[in-house]
Structures are given as C-alpha cells and as structure tokens.
Amino acid sequence: AYANADDFLEQFKSDGPGCMLLDVRMPGRSGLQLQEELAASKVDLPIIFMSAHADVPTVIQAMKLGAVHFVEKPFNHQHVIDEVNACLARHSQAWLSNKQRETFVSLFDSLTERQRQVARLIVTGVSSKEIGRELNISNRTVDTHRSSILAKFGVHSAFELAHLFH
Secondary structure (H helix, E strand, O other): OOOOHHHHHHHOOOOOOOOEEEEOOOOOOOHHHHHHHHHHOOOOOOEEEEEOOOOHHHHHHHHHOOOOEEEEOOOOHHHHHHHHHHHHHHHHHHHHHHHHHHHHHHHHHOOOHHHHHHHHHHOOOOOHHHHHHHHOOOHHHHHHHHHHHHHHHOOOOHHHHHHHHO
C-alpha cells in the first residue's frame, strides 16, 4: 500500500509478477495519470481500478489503457480478492513465459552462426549425417556442435531442444 502515486513510483521495482489495485481519485496524481505514466514507461502490470465516482468515459479510458477490471465502490471484498487472485495468476504465467523467452533468446544469441544453423536443423529432426551433408561439414563437427548446443541450453536431447524452440 502506498499513500500516493509518487510514493509508489519511488519504490516500485518491476522485477516480478504482480497486480495493482488503483483508485481513480488519489492524492496528487490520479490513478488514471499513474496508469498513463506506467503505460508510457512500458510497465506491464495488470491494473484493477476502483472508484465511487466513475463515469463511463473514465471507465473507457482506463480500459483502453489496459485496465483488466473496474470495480465500483462500495464493493464486495471477496469479489475484489477473487479478481486480484485471478489477475495475479494470469500475470504470473505471462511473466514466467516472458522470462523463459528472454532466457531462450539470450542463449540462442550466444551461439555461433554455425551453431545456430546446426540447432535449427537439429530441432527439425534431421540426423547428424544429413546436417553434415547440408552444411558441408563432417559428422564429427556436427556432433561437436550438437554437444555444445545441448550443453548451452541445459538439455540432454534433441527432443528437449526442439521443445524449447517451440
């Protein structure tokens, strides 16, 4: 909980999944202004708005900026808790997928160009012999690349590697 938007921005670290419960009217910056600032900064944090003074244009603006839900005060506390839990579950899954994708891209970028060529062929199920013929390299060189690629990705088989690629 934060007293106002400025306190939140001073302490906020976007280093994991989360959910934000914002009031439209807050001291200082409004909830909508904070949402706009977060969106402009590319902060991907799901927001549930609440307000006792919401009008249709306000709700539309919040939803256009990516709010996932809008709750009118007075509200049922269990309903809000359920919405927050659902929001956290979705964001956690999306955050984890994004981290896995970032890790994959980083690992793929760490491969040499030849290793990338070999990796692309490995995941299609092509044998080492066929990879060697296609890339005009020896089977032993293919096996060396294959071993290095599997080690970099922390997997033990072409099947596991293919799973990462898809």
